[in-house]
Amino acid sequence: MSVEVKDASLPHPDHDNPNHARRWLVLCIVGLAQLTVVLDATIVSIALPQAQLDLGISDGDRHWAVTAYALAFGALLLLGGRIADFWGRKRSFMVGMIGFAIASAVGGLAQTGVQLFAARAGQGVFAALLAPAALAILTTTFTEGRERAKAFAVYGAISGGGAAVGLLLGGLLTEYVDWRWCLLVNVPVALFALAVTAPIVRETKAHGDVRYDIPGTVLVALGLGALVYGFTQAEKHGWDSAPAIGFVVVGLLALGAFVAVEKRSSHPLLPLYIPWDRNRAPGLIGSLVIGSVLIGGTLYLTFYLQIVLGMSPFVSGVASLPLTVAITVAAGVAAQASTRIGPKVPMAVGPVVAAAGLVLMLTRIDVDSSYWTVVLPALLVLGFGIGLMIAPMQNVALVGVRDHDAGAASALVNAAMQIGGALGTALFTTIYVSAKSSYSTSNPAAHPFSVEVSGYAHVFGWAAVFLVIVSPIVMALVRVTKDELPAEGAVGVH
Incomplete structure (x- = not known):
């Protein structure tokens, strides 16, 4: 039987939040996860010229190393937040970190451009689960005004400074080790985060309606994906080509259908x-x-x-x-x-x-x-x-x-x-x-x-x-x- 030690210095020592007693350790863990997600957007940009040469990627296709990550991350971020609330924030955090590490390893070992792009999309998918879970853990752990403001200030500084860290780290790894380590570096970081998360962070969930808006998620992902692919077809075949026009039209129709579904949904992905x-x-x-x-x-x-x-x-x-x-x-x-x-x-x-x-x-x-x-x-x-x-x-x-x-x-x-x-x-x-x-x-x-x-x-x-x-x-x-x-x-x- 374990006894949780409460911080007597706080004005309200009784909390129903199981992470309150170890809140500053939780902030360190969440900050590490956030840094990993943020720097991954810029660390690959610095490495991309070398990766392009190594994998034989064309000028027209190299953008997918950035696009695949951003598209998967952005399209699934709202769903990731719902999953974290309903499935469990700690569980979502750990699964997101594991998946992010696996996708990073696949990308770091990629032998073709397609493998790299697929790995980057995988990173985006799991980042969409990891990032909102980390923020939800932080929000539910720090509930008192002054401490919450401090925690959010740290979190915001990491979000803002992560891009700079990515630029520096990406340059160092690409120049003095290998561009592949811009992705592989996530693996030991993830293993460390998992090792400290398991014994320190306690599980929390939201209560109430736990239904997911799967149709809305599919439609918004399909719509955005079709738009992006339509733009790439314009580069290859021209803006007046059938592939470019076709995919852009499909994308707009899917996004229109998404709006129609959200209007009628009792549990919309996006009110x-x-x-x-x-x-x-x-x-x-x-x-x-x-x-x-x-x-x-x-x-x-x-x-x-x-x-x-x-x-x-x-x-x-x-x-x-x-x-x-x-x-x-x-x-x-x-x-x-x-x-x-x-x-x-x-x-x-x-x-x-x-x-x-x-x-x-x-x-x-x-x-x-x-x-x-x-x-x-x-x-x-x-x-x-x-x-x-x-x-x-x-x-x-x-x-x-x-x-x-x-x-x-x-x-x-x-x-x-x-x-x-x-x-x-x-x-x-x-x-x-x-x-x-x-x-x-x-x-x-x-x-x-x-x-x-x-x-x-x-x-x-x-x-x-x-x-x-x-x-x-x-x-x-x-x-x-x-x-x-x-x-x-x-x-x-x-």
Whole structure:
């Protein structure tokens, strides 16, 4: 018989939460899991040029190493949250970690591009179970205001800094060990997390309706998958080709059917009042665009730094860090500004600033451009603009949401970023390949690097267009005041 020791220093020592006594250890475990999920989005981007050469992946297909992960993660994130609540948060956490480790091992040992893409999709599937389970454990473990705020601050710092860790670790492993270890490194991390989770974390579940919206899950996954595949067919056969049009139409029809199913479902995967709200809709659109730019657009920054400027993987990882630093600084500025003047201004200004950074990049990059005078200033402006958008958009996502649906609303913002990344990566790849082809035709004697730069510039240009479109939508629809923002803000899962 074991006796649970209670912390007498707390004002309310009696808790029905079985994880309360060991809450700080639980925070360490959850933080480790979150770091694994977040850094995996950027660690592979740094390794991708080497993986492409090793596995013989074409320029048109290499994006699947990023797209497969983001698409599976984003499409299944809402379902993963429901499973974690109903099946058990500890159980879902451990199964998600085991599956993530197995998929990582398969990817690290891949001998073909298809094997790598399948493994990345597998990572996304299990990340969609692992990430919401980790957040649910954290939310139910820290229930008192001051400690909860501290725990969420740590969690948010890990979410924001994980991308930077991925850039550095990916560069180190690719340059000094092998690109495969960018995936294999997850295996020992997962084994350690499992070893400490089993004896420390206690099981918790949600009560009430435990039915799953399987039709909704199938339709949203089918719709998003068809859209992404349609974009890739446009790159191969043209936008007016039957495969491109056909898959895009199938995707839109499936998403339309998803809306119809959710309207009639007594236990919807996504209560439709959440995305339909005039304040939340701009935040979700902004999250889609942020995901497309951060996951899709900046992938081509990696290629530019390594392929054109000749940086090593590690140096290119370090060279990308100012983007993360600028995002972190601006997110803090935006959070403070939102409490003083409301979220509308930073939400509207941020896209314009970020677009200016991309315009600064596309108008000045060349085969022999200087990182210090061209790339670095553009990264700082881009990152600052994106940082201005993120915090207020996540906060607005929770305004007016019923307590029962708060998890779904928060997960939807993060799912939107991942889905935006998947769609953006596929779309930007089509733009990149088309621009290269057009430039080569017009300039048959051009240097290969000049052709590459032409493709990158078009990607940055279209990313800037998508960002600018967000501002008028925010100005027209958002009506939230500073007094309506949730006191604790939103916590991102990414």
